Amino acid sequence: MKELELKYGCNPNQKPSKIFVNDGRELPIEVLNGKPGYINFMDAFNGWQLVKELKAATNLPAAASFKHVSPAGAAVGIELDDVMKKIYFVDETIELSPLACAYARARGADRMSSFGDFIALSDVCDVPTAKLIKPEVSDGIIAPGYEPEALEILKGKKRGTYNVIQIDPSYTPQPVEHKDVFGITFEQGRNELKIDKDMLKDIVTEKKDLSEQAKIDMVIALITLKYTQSNSVCYAKGGQAIGIGAGQQSRIHCTRLAGSKADNWLLRQCPKVLDLQFVDGISRADRDNSIDLYIGEDYMDVLAEGAWQKIFKVKPEVFTKEEKQAWLAQATDVALGSDAFFPFSDNVERASRSGVKYIAQPGGSKRDDLVIEACNKLGIVMAFTGIRLFHH
Numbered sequence: 001m002k003e004l005e006l007k008y009g010c011n012p013n014q015k016p017s018k019i020f021v022n023d024g025r026e027l028p029i030e031v032l033n034g035k036p037g038y039i040n041f042m043d044a045f046n047g048w049q050l051v052k053e054l055k056a057a058t059n060l061p062a063a064a065s066f067k068h069v070s071p072a073g074a075a076v077g078i079e080l081d082d083v084m085k086k087i088y089f090v091d092e093t094i095e096l097s098p099l100a101c102a103y104a105r106a107r108g109a110d111r112m113s114s115f116g117d118f119i120a121l122s123d124v125c126d127v128p129t130a131k132l133i134k135p136e137v138s139d140g141i142i143a144p145g146y147e148p149e150a151l152e153i154l155k156g157k158k159r160g161t162y163n164v165i166q167i168d169p170s171y172t173p174q175p176v177e178h179k180d181v182f183g184i185t186f187e188q189g190r191n192e193l194k195i196d197k198d199m200l201k202d203i204v205t206e207k208k209d210l211s212e213q214a215k216i217d218m219v220i221a222l223i224t225l226k227y228t229q230s231n232s233v234c235y236a237k238g239g240q241a242i243g244i245g246a247g248q249q250s251r252i253h254c255t256r257l258a259g260s261k262a263d264n265w266l267l268r269q270c271p272k273v274l275d276l277q278f279v280d281g282i283s284r285a286d287r288d289n290s291i292d293l294y295i296g297e298d299y300m301d302v303l304a305e306g307a308w309q310k311i312f313k314v315k316p317e318v319f320t321k322e323e324k325q326a327w328l329a330q331a332t333d334v335a336l337g338s339d340a341f342f343p344f345s346d347n348v349e350r351a352s353r354s355g356v357k358y359i360a361q362p363g364g365s366k367r368d369d370l371v372i373e374a375c376n377k378l379g380i381v382m383a384f385t386g387i388r389l390f391h392h
Contacts, residue, residue: 331355
């Protein structure tokens with residue numbers, strides 16, 4: 001199959017629409033179920049590149065949750081502890097594989113943003129992973145293959161219309177890519193930059209120790225940024241992205257947005273949140289939204305009389321600002337990547353409040369000395385990669 005006609009482009013009024021390889025080769029994909037659309041394929045192909053690179057860099061199975069051409073989550077297959085299983089709502093009857101752990105982490109990092117996502121897996125989708133995907137609201141999945149039982153589970157989603165794409169893992173694109181804007185063609189070399197631990201050697205701060213886990217998390221952050229709409233910042237910990245700030249015009253707004261998502265991930269692990277008792281039959285989306293509201297500033301939306309009874313069996317106490325600050329103050333060993341240099345030290349100061357102890361960024365700002373000084377003051381290790389990772 002050399003081309004696949006799509007129903008429409010980004011919007012229903014954008015017709016005709018199709019995908020094809022511009023050098024005349026066969027498409028490297030097979031649609032096993034459903035009818036993926038333009039945005040589905042955009043998410044699928046970006047997601048596939050991300051997980052393929054994560055697998056190559058870490059030698060661990062990888063998963064990504066994509067929404068609107070940016071990742072909502074990305075992770076590698078590190079085993080989940082009991083707290084992680086609980087905040088990700090993992091079915092205890094499922095015996096998790098490494099790939100399933102990667103997917104649970106990728107989906108669970110920012111469940112609000114992952115609602116209706118497109119999933120990418122680095123490895124053949126196994127049954128445990130398919131079982132985790134089954135109850136989630138998702139538009140589709142791309143992987144290099146599917147176990148027969150896993151494929152049947154996935155085909156049963158969305159009344160049989162769930163999009164399942166199989167990609168040829170050996171496919172290599174042309175080294176030059178093209179994009180049309182306003183009838184004008186842009187041409188550039190593909191971003192084939194290899195991101196690995198060797199990029200972290202130029203440590204410019206007084207503190208220089210990088211644990212092996214810190215290196216993995218920094219690499220995860222950087223590879224995630226490579227496929228995130230710029231400007232972007234990514235916080236990572238324990239083998240996964242925990243907060244991604246994408247598409248912001250200001251670097252500090254990226255840092256704040258990603259930091260607030262990382263804070264939510266950390267707050268969800270507080271016993272006060274873990275012990276929330278939801279009414280029977282509440283939907284996954286309503287539960288996730290309620291948690292998000294409860295730990296945020298709009299908590300009265302779920303605690304007001306007449307509202308909480310529809311969500312909780314027992315009315316929770318207010319999660320006070322002081323309690324949240326005390327819990328977040330325990331956070332540490334978080335890694336942060338930035339797709340371009342930090343022009344001001346306020347980014348470092350904000351990152352530190354979310355437990356960031358490791359930073360990877362290109363360097364090259366006129367104010368590098370002030371940023372380094374802020375890291376030294378806060379006990380942060382910072383590596384200059386020398387490489388910008390803009391993605392548009």
